[in-house]
Amino acid sequence: TLLEPLHALIADREFWQHQSDGLVIFRSPDWFTTYRLPIPFEELTVVSSRPHIKPLLPLIINNGHFYLLTLSQNQVRFFEGTRQQLGAISLGEAPTSLAEAMRYDEFNDQLQFHTQTGTNSDGGRAAIFHGHSDAGDEAVIKENIKRFLNQVDNGVCDAIDDTRAPLVLAGVEMMCGLYREISQYPSIVPETIDGNVEQREEADLHAKAWALVEQQFSASQQEATDAYLHLAGTDDPRAGTDLKEIVAGAYFQRIDTLFIQKGLQQWGTFDKQANTVQVHQNQQAGDTDLLDFAAVHTMLNGGTVYAVTPQEVPDGQSIAAIYRYGKL
Structure with missing residues (x-):
């Protein structure tokens, strides 16, 4: 069954003796892998149509290549x-x-x-x-x-x-x-x-x-924050905090820079055909973490993502973005 390898890990003494600060496990019908990582995570289980990577963003994008x-x-x-x-x-x-x-x-x-x-x-x-x-x-x-x-x-x-x-x-x-x-x-x-x-x-x-x-x-993160605040302060349409607009913008390659709050999930769905976003207070069947979705598609489309503390998200929101050429 899908969970069989996960159950086997519970009794695997050698596996648990060689751990780091954080553990990530991915499982699908044809894929099972674990990663020992040098940063701690809050416990989180996600069932989705694709891997959930937002907790890993500090390693990927704030890690300094x-x-x-x-x-x-x-x-x-x-x-x-x-x-x-x-x-x-x-x-x-x-x-x-x-x-x-x-x-x-x-x-x-x-x-x-x-x-x-x-x-x-x-x-x-x-x-x-x-x-x-x-x-x-x-x-x-x-x-x-x-x-x-x-x-x-x-x-x-x-x-x-x-x-x-x-x-x-x-x-x-x-x-x-x-x-x-x-x-x-x-x-x-x-x-x-x-x-x-x-x-x-x-x-x-x-x-x-x-x-x-x-x-x-x-300095790069501070420059991005300053750029956002300048655009927002002049009512430039390239700055925004609307989650629905940002999710669609990320998918359609319109996001240049994205700020998302670490450790927060915002559940909902995105219909690519109808270009509509539904936001749910609590996770429902078929939902995805929209913050994760926006981050992944921003990176896939050549944008920059900063996973930051609540205080570091511009305008005090859970998400903020600089658009390449205005909103949808």
Whole structure:
């Protein structure tokens, strides 16, 4: 039966011994999965025609998706991160060290690479390139590093789909400064994690990177709130709090920014054919959480959703929206 796997979990001692702050279970006739998640939830059971994800929104949309690039002549590392975690990702065919880049450099016939014993400002071994001119050593070194960083940047830009996601740089000032000069990526965080990063633990890098991008994510929410209040204050039709209009607007791709109250359900139905919304005081058979519905369709249609406290929803409502081009 549909509930059989759920009943089996009750007696599964090993399952309950390995839990996190929150537990989510999805079950359908052909799908059963569980997620241990690092945030707590209020107990909630929902029966619907689709997964109910609104309680997960703080993880999905307020969790801060960012990238981290650590730079030194001897080692490049690339990470994808959120508030909760940091994970290494591949740069494809891009070189991960200056020596590797120079082995395949088109100027390799003219420049001879050797590594001098000792430490440079990165804390690693110093890479020295000797050309055929006595006067140009520093310029040659800088040019080769920039060539190397260009290849790294190509790998970064190929690996990132959402160019709005902030990219944090970590490394010594010279490496990060040169990367900023040559990079085509549009969303590099102005501040840098400075210093030798070759031996830094991922947990330390994660904490320092999150401290930089958290300010940016908080600022984005405040900017969205200010934009809503400005529109509402001038009676601009692009700002609204009517639940029925917002639900329809989300489905028909008209919502640019949505604010919804965390921990609140508003039950009802949406008839896509008739474009009508029914709101019910209590949950009835066939109902869906309209706040969840609006959030899901706003995200599916490229909008931004903020799941916030009651005090943070503009105009003191349970839901508020900025429309792309006016209401229906």
